Every structure is written in structure tokens, then in C-alpha cells.
Amino acid sequence: MSTHANLTKSEIRPLNVLYIGIDSISRLNFIRTMPKTHEFLANTGWVDFKGYNKIGDNTFPNLVAILTGKQYSVAKCFPTQIGCIDKYGFIWTDYQKLGYVTAYAEDESSINTFNFNKKGFSQKPTDYYFRTYAVAMDHLKKKKVDEMDYCTGPESSGERILNTAKDFINTFIDYPNFGFFWMNSFSHNKLNSPTRMDTKVAKFLEDIYESGYFNHSVIIFLSDHGIRFGNVRSTRTGWLEERLPYLFLWFPKWFQDKYPEKYYNLKVNAKSRLTTPYDLYMTIQDVLVLSGFKYNIKSSEGCAACSSLLDQLPSRSCEDVAIDTHWCTCFGYKNVDVNQEIVKRASNFVVNNINNVITSHSSVAKKCAKYSLSKVTRAAISIGKSNASKAYLLIIVETMPEAVFESTVTVVNGSITDRSYLSRLDSYFAHSRCVVGDLQKYCYCK
Ligand SMILES: [Zn+2]
Incomplete structure (x- = not known):
């Protein structure tokens, strides 16, 4: 609690930032398997990114790009070394230093992004860090579905993460908050499995919408890549979908009115530009500036040409934005x-x-x-x-x-x-x- 004990309530509030992520879902598979959630996003006016292209194979490189702007394979140390990941420079630390309460939670402890085949964090990375909670879930009675711990105790694992996110934003409703919540347990292995959680994810979004949270928040609803293995990968759409995860962004209505040009740029970029996880990193830095903080935006080390999605982006090639040919969907x-x-x-x-x-x-x-x-x-x-x-x-x-x-x-x-x-x-x-x-x-x- 020490880092936010001195926070004061303020009428003019900086924007909250909330990431809700579900692993291994392409944009098209999101529309197919989670129609209720998709309908909610469409009806409430989220911005839908059609050319959001992954930059690495699996979860780790893509989330490192989103949260640090770095390409991990050229970082100075490897995440198999103890203490390496702590040095990456996560965007949540910048928010924390400016007075935000921060949280990070993820289900399915055996494949957690920063721990799977890696040493994880040596120090608690956020004010509220739920790794130990996820490990404790392993001791509950489990029901496996598609080789994942779909249920842990009386709840589904994904539901636990959504409930944790809801508790976090409700607890800190009067303070600036930054939350990163990631789910693997109902989407990682099979193409159709996200369907099971469609109603619950839609309900979660509806609940926080009703609570008024949307009025003060930027919300990033995203995946990291599409399904990477299995029969669908031998199809042409499987090749495309692996490379094109879904990304939807929410900015409050007052933000849209206050910054009409920026919001226009966002919509153009979503519809007709190649966009990357590095751009998302730049955008979330931009949010600090637009929230009124004196904050120096750092360029992305993984992609010097990448830029906030609120900027007017030029037409770009994969080479321009550090996407390797193997992942490129432009041709x-x-x-x-x-x-x-x-x-x-x-x-x-x-x-x-x-x-x-x-x-x-x-x-x-x-x-x-x-x-x-x-x-x-x-x-x-x-x-x-x-x-x-x-x-x-x-x-x-x-x-x-x-x-x-x-x-x-x-x-x-x-x-x-x-x-x-x-x-x-x-x-x-x-x-x-x-x-x-x-x-x-x-x-x-x-
Ligand atoms: Zn992944």
C-alpha cells in the first residue's frame, strides 16, 4: 500500500488504464466465438483494429512489446536469468511513479507469461501482484477442459481474473488505477473454446460500463496472437489468423469531444493502417501526457518508427514497423x-x-x-x-x-x-x- 498511501481524491482525474486480455484469439475468431461480447463492443462504440499484426511467435514477445516497447530477443539479458525481467522497464512502473495504483493478474499459473520457461519477476512488479494467488489456485479442486485448468474450485479460472479486475477497479474507484489482467484458461488450446466464456466476459464489461468506470478510463481489450497450432493452421485463414489478434480500444466520450483529431486518427489507424504492439506501448505513454502529467514519451526500442495510435500514422510496411517477414500479413x-x-x-x-x-x-x-x-x-x-x-x-x-x-x-x-x-x-x-x-x-x- 505504501506507494499509493498519499494519493488524494481529485475532481479532475487522470485516465485509468485497464487491459483485459484473452490469449490466442484472432480478430476473426473473436467475432465467431464471442458474439455477445463483440455485440457489446460494437453497440458501445469501441474502436476495432483490423490490421493489428503480432511481432513475435507467442505470448511473451508480444506482451513484452506492449508493456515495455522492447524486442526481448535483443534485450541485454535473457528471461531465463533471475532478475532479468525486472530490468525490462514496464510501463506500469511509470504509472506507479505518477501516483497510480497498479495491478497485474493472470490465470493458468503453469503457463504465466513471465514464468513459463522463464524466471519471472524477482520483485513484485505492481502494487497488487496476483502470481501467488494463481499458484494457490493450483491447490483447489480443478476441472480440466482442453488440457487447461478451466475450473479452479467453485469458479472458472477466467471468472476469477474478471472478478479480481472488478474488485481492483471498484476498490480504487476514487484513485487513478492501472490494471493488467490476462486469461489463458479458456482460449489457449482450441479454436472454439472461447465460446464457453462469452456470456461472462460480456457481463463483466456490461457491469463495469454500468458502474461508470468507462467515463474515466482507457480500456484495452486484446489478444496477443491467434491459435498457433492444430488443424486450423493448415488452412489459409489459419495462417492469417495466427498473425492478426483482436484489439479493441475504448476512450471516454468526453475524450472524443476534447480531442476530436486524435480520436479521428485512432479510427483511421484502426481501419486502414498496419498497427503493432509497439504502437500500443506508445499510445499508453501518450495517455499519461493527455492526462496532464509532465511525462517524457520514450521511443520504442523495438520499433523506432512506431507511434501512438492517436497520431496520424502514414501507410507503412512490415519493414517500417519491425515486423519480421514471417509474421507479416501485408502481402x-x-x-x-x-x-x-x-x-x-x-x-x-x-x-x-x-x-x-x-x-x-x-x-x-x-x-x-x-x-x-x-x-x-x-x-x-x-x-x-x-x-x-x-x-x-x-x-x-x-x-x-x-x-x-x-x-x-x-x-x-x-x-x-x-x-x-x-x-x-x-x-x-x-x-x-x-x-x-x-x-x-x-x-x-x-
Ligand atoms: Zn499467447
């Missing part, structure tokens, strides 16, 4: 014959890369089998790029031992020059337990 692909010579070379190149990633972890590499190419499932070439000599080949391969990988290979004048990130399209939890960390995505334990 499409058309299928090519998998028997082409270049496809064969590219496929072997991808499998060699996977084996090289494994052998680079010299201390544990011997625990993992060496992959060989079994089958090229799909090969497709980029369309809509202006540089005729340069193209991207999207390659999906199946291997022995059995795994499915996707990679985007750069081809210049017929030569393979570079590979980008790799996606793992099948679920690997069951046979990667002999190693820890990011290597799990690649390792098939012997």
Missing part, C-alpha cells in the same frame, strides 16, 4: 508445385536450420532427435511485392520424428539467402519435456 502467397527444385532446396534448408538451432544448444542437444525431411506439405510464393528479384517462399514441412514446421525463406535471384522465424504447427508439449526454454519448440526428445 499474400500463391501456392507453387512442391516438386520444384527451389522448393526442394528451401525445404532442406528449413530442416537444416531446425537441426542447427538444436545443436547450438550444445549442453542439451544430445537429448533431441535429429530431424529429416518427410514431406513438403505446402509451398507458396509471395505476391504483391514490388522487388521482382526478391521473393519469399512460405514452406510447411513434416519431419521424422513427426513434427510440422513452417518457415518463410528469402529467395533473391533464385538463391536462398536467408530464413526467418520458424513456427511449430503441431502441439509439442508431450514430447519436448527433456529440455526447457525456447528449445522445447524444436526438440523431439529421444
Whole structure:
């Protein structure tokens, strides 16, 4: 309590900030599986971002970008080191220093964003930090659905997070508050599973709307990426949806009236601009300035060109805003014959890369089998790029031992020059337990 004990009630209040996040839901899958929640957002006038593109594979890089503006893979330390994550510089600390009460809570303790294969925070990152609460939930009677702890004790795990968020904002209704609330337990593994919580999420939003909270708050309703594995990933929409999570923003009506140009920019950016988690980081800094604080906005270390979503953004390419080709949805692909010579070379190149990633972890590499190419499932070439000599080949391969990988290979004048990130399209939890960390995505334990 010490950090906010001296807060005073004020008639002119800075904007509260509330993130409500649900893991692994694309914009399209949100509309399909959570129609009641979507209808509420549409009826109350939220801004719906159609080109919000993820910048990394899974939860961690995308949330680090949102909360710190950084690309974690080039950070000075690795999150597998104790105390590393504490040094990242989270935006909630800036809010806390300016007198906000802060909170962070997440369900499904085994895969919490900053703890899964990582060391987590050494120091409590926010005034109210619910990691211990999430770990304590593990001792309750559980009901697993889709391999996740859907129910813990008498509540569903997601409901606990929503109730925690509601308690937090009701408790600090008279004070500026910043809350980050994240749910995995009903969305992470299966495409249709968010449906189960649609009514409860809609009710939560309706309740805080009725309470008047919306009048004083910026609300960020978001996901981090779409479904990353399973059958849907072998479809074209599955490729797109993995890369395009939903993002809806709420700004109060008085804000819209006070800053009409900024709100206009927001709507244009939502409808017709490529936007990123780094832009969201910049926006939440902008909120501090617009709330009247003397605050120096820091540029995003992960994307120097990224900017507040309330600014007039130019048309941008993925290169402009630090989105790797593998995650870029700005150009499409058309299928090519998998028997082409270049496809064969590219496929072997991808499998060699996977084996090289494994052998680079010299201390544990011997625990993992060496992959060989079994089958090229799909090969497709980029369309809509202006540089005729340069193209991207999207390659999906199946291997022995059995795994499915996707990679985007750069081809210049017929030569393979570079590979980008790799996606793992099948679920690997069951046979990667002999190693820890990011290597799990690649390792098939012997
Ligand atoms: Zn995620």
C-alpha cells in the first residue's frame, strides 16, 4: 500500500488504464466465438483494429512489446536469468511513479507469461501482484477442459481474473488505477473454446460500463496472437489468423469531444493502417501526457518508427514497423508445385536450420532427435511485392520424428539467402519435456 498511501481524491482525474486480455484469439475468431461480447463492443462504440499484426511467435514477445516497447530477443539479458525481467522497464512502473495504483493478474499459473520457461519477476512488479494467488489456485479442486485448468474450485479460472479486475477497479474507484489482467484458461488450446466464456466476459464489461468506470478510463481489450497450432493452421485463414489478434480500444466520450483529431486518427489507424504492439506501448505513454502529467514519451526500442495510435500514422510496411517477414500479413502467397527444385532446396534448408538451432544448444542437444525431411506439405510464393528479384517462399514441412514446421525463406535471384522465424504447427508439449526454454519448440526428445 505504501506507494499509493498519499494519493488524494481529485475532481479532475487522470485516465485509468485497464487491459483485459484473452490469449490466442484472432480478430476473426473473436467475432465467431464471442458474439455477445463483440455485440457489446460494437453497440458501445469501441474502436476495432483490423490490421493489428503480432511481432513475435507467442505470448511473451508480444506482451513484452506492449508493456515495455522492447524486442526481448535483443534485450541485454535473457528471461531465463533471475532478475532479468525486472530490468525490462514496464510501463506500469511509470504509472506507479505518477501516483497510480497498479495491478497485474493472470490465470493458468503453469503457463504465466513471465514464468513459463522463464524466471519471472524477482520483485513484485505492481502494487497488487496476483502470481501467488494463481499458484494457490493450483491447490483447489480443478476441472480440466482442453488440457487447461478451466475450473479452479467453485469458479472458472477466467471468472476469477474478471472478478479480481472488478474488485481492483471498484476498490480504487476514487484513485487513478492501472490494471493488467490476462486469461489463458479458456482460449489457449482450441479454436472454439472461447465460446464457453462469452456470456461472462460480456457481463463483466456490461457491469463495469454500468458502474461508470468507462467515463474515466482507457480500456484495452486484446489478444496477443491467434491459435498457433492444430488443424486450423493448415488452412489459409489459419495462417492469417495466427498473425492478426483482436484489439479493441475504448476512450471516454468526453475524450472524443476534447480531442476530436486524435480520436479521428485512432479510427483511421484502426481501419486502414498496419498497427503493432509497439504502437500500443506508445499510445499508453501518450495517455499519461493527455492526462496532464509532465511525462517524457520514450521511443520504442523495438520499433523506432512506431507511434501512438492517436497520431496520424502514414501507410507503412512490415519493414517500417519491425515486423519480421514471417509474421507479416501485408502481402499474400500463391501456392507453387512442391516438386520444384527451389522448393526442394528451401525445404532442406528449413530442416537444416531446425537441426542447427538444436545443436547450438550444445549442453542439451544430445537429448533431441535429429530431424529429416518427410514431406513438403505446402509451398507458396509471395505476391504483391514490388522487388521482382526478391521473393519469399512460405514452406510447411513434416519431419521424422513427426513434427510440422513452417518457415518463410528469402529467395533473391533464385538463391536462398536467408530464413526467418520458424513456427511449430503441431502441439509439442508431450514430447519436448527433456529440455526447457525456447528449445522445447524444436526438440523431439529421444
Ligand atoms: Zn499467447
